[in-house]
Amino acid sequence: MQPTPYRWLRLVLLLLPLLTAIRAQADNNTLELLHRPWNELLKRYVQPDGRLPYADLAEHDEQLRGYLQALRHVTPEASWTRQDQAAFWLNVYNAYTLNLAVEYYPVQRLGDIKIKTVGGYKPAWEAPEVNVGGKLYSLNQIEREILPRLLPQDARRFLALHCAAASSPALLPEAYDGARLDQQLDAQARRFVNDATRNQLSAAAVQVSSVFDWHAAEFGEKAQLIAFLNRYATTRIEPAATVQYLPYDWTLNDTGASGVMAQQARKH
Known part of the structure; x- marks a missing residue:
């Protein structure tokens, strides 16, 4: 079943009153509503082994697109708790990484992606493709500049970031939530450390x-x-x-055949 045209846009329009409330004063309820589409997507698609069905996501991407569109209208404020800000940016990073894999699918590695920017092409991690509150960021900016300020000397954050690779820490099958962030980071670290494939x-x-x-x-x-x-x-x-x-496998963590093999399969 093909996604309903502009369904994701209608979702954003429904969220506009919520986005106004978030800009004014964020609380656990409004942030939970903001991240709910992302939370539902994670619960539906993340497999027990951490892989994702990217072909299915690519054909039914309206919920992900609607969530990213909503983020364009939200700016984390200094009045938010540090935990709420950190949870917000972890969700943003992981959602945009997932979107890259979906947008360029079939692709074998995110490292193969080159994005056209002013002055030439940049790798996926360096291109200013992340739109939050109308301001553009790169994934590297979030990882290296924003999150270290919010989670200083907390190495667990590296295990919460997903790079859509076979060796990557698997996505937590729920959105990060400032009120439970410490417990979620512990759960993610425990899961990753004890994963015998990693x-x-x-x-x-x-x-x-x-x-x-x-x-x-x-x-x-x-x-x-x-x-x-x-x-x-x-x-x-x-x-x-x-x-x-151990060597790091950057191949897409796809439940099905990836890259050229997937493209060939689609042609038959």
Whole structure:
């Protein structure tokens, strides 16, 4: 069934009174309503193993488009709690990453995407494609400038960001919520650390995601990293355990065939 034309636009028009209220004063109820379309989408599409059916999403993307359109009318205010702001930007980052995969599907990796901007083409992570409150941001700006201010010295944020890759931390199957953010970040860290497809843990040796290597400045050196892992791991890791980093698979975390294979399948 094809999506109803402009259904996503009608959704935004219905949300306009809510968006006005959010600009005036945000509370848990209004923010919950703002993120509800994103929350419902995550619950419907995120699979237990973290993969997503991108072909289905690409054909039924009106809810995602409506949510992104609504974000164009909302600016996080200093009066919001830090947790509400952080939850907001985590949702924004993940929604725009998912949208990139949907918009350019079939694509094998988000790294293959080049977006035309003023002055040439930029990688997906650097292009100012994220529209929040009428202002444009890149995904890298959100990760490297905004979230560190809101979640300083909290390395869990790296496990909450989704890059639509096979080795990426899986999407939490619900929207981030400022009132429950600490519990959600803990749940996400616990899920990722104990995911045997992304980390292999034993008492004497661990092979962990390259995410921990890339962000060693915040996860810490060996002793600090093992302490972090032990906060969440179901397997106790000894302080003297060896640490190795696994290669990162940037292939799209698609439930079906991806890239050229998916394109060929659609032609038959």
